[in-house]
Amino acid sequence: MSNIRQTSKNDTDKIFNLLHRSFGPGRFARSVYRLREKTNRETEFSYIYELNKDILSSISYYQTFLNNDIKGLLLGPLAVDPKHRGKGFGVELVKYTISLIKKTMDYDFILVVGDYQYYEKFGFKKIDTTFNLSLIHI
Numbered sequence: 001m002s003n004i005r006q007t008s009k010n011d012t013d014k015i016f017n018l019l020h021r022s023f024g025p026g027r028f029a030r031s032v033y034r035l036r037e038k039t040n041r042e043t044e045f046s047y048i049y050e051l052n053k054d055i056l057s058s059i060s061y062y063q064t065f066l067n068n069d070i071k072g073l074l075l076g077p078l079a080v081d082p083k084h085r086g087k088g089f090g091v092e093l094v095k096y097t098i099s100l101i102k103k104t105m106d107y108d109f110i111l112v113v114g115d116y117q118y119y120e121k122f123g124f125k126k127i128d129t130t131f132n133l134s135l136i137h138i
Contacts, residue, residue, distance in 0.1 A: 003050055003051055003092075004047055004048070004049055004050075004092060004093065004096050005047065005048060005050060006043075006044075006046065006047055006048075007043070007046040007047060007048050011048060011055065011058075014055045015048070015055060015058045015079075018055055018057075018058055018079050018081060019058075019077060019079050021081060021082055022077075022079040022080060022081070022082060023077070023079065039062045039063050039064060039074070040062065040063050041060055041061070041062050042060075042061045042062065042063060044100075045059075045060070045061040045073070045097050045100060045101060046058075046059065046061070047059055047096065047097055048093075049089040049090075049093055054081075055081075056080065056081050056087075057078070057079060057080045057081065057084070057089035057090050057092075057093050058077075058078075058079050058093070059075070059076075059077075059079075059090075059093040059094065059097055060076065060077060060078075061073040061075055061076075061097070061101070061110070062074040062076075064111060066108075066109075070108050070109070071106070071107055071108055072108055072109035072110060072111055073107050073109075073110045073111070074110075074111050074112070074113075075111065075112040075119075076112060076113065076114065078090055078093065078094065078114075091121075094119075094122050098110065098122060098123075098136070108137070109136065110124075110136045111133065111134070111135050112124060112133070112134050112135075112136075113131060113132055113133055114132055114134070115132065116134050120134070122136065123136045124136045
């Protein structure tokens with residue numbers, strides 16, 4: 001876990017570049033990006049996996065609510081440098097941050113829009129097939 005640390009303001013450009021390499025410019029057209037624009041990023045749970053000062057993976061969470069009173073988090077984006085995919089850096093970030101979130105007892109759920117086969121290993125359950133929505137109850 002010594003390679004995992006909370007993001008800082010100095011990481012902003014490196015994370016932006018990582019997101020660009022991982023998802024390309026088309027990422028801004030995705031509906032999940034519209035959701036993120038309307039809420040606050042939870043900096044408390046924004047982490048990176050770093051090796052030799054290179055950011056290999058990053059994860060963020062955004063506040064979200066159901067019925068305006070059930071408080072949760074929207075996971076993402078989770079990005080892994082394309083040259084380092086399949087080495088477990090993203091998995092480590094998801095596991096680490098979910099364990100932190102569970103300790104706070106401040107949230108009822110975590111929602112993710114993404115590849116269900118990837119996220120189910122962390123305990124996410126599919127709730128919608130059209131939008132690839134999955135949920136984990138905290």
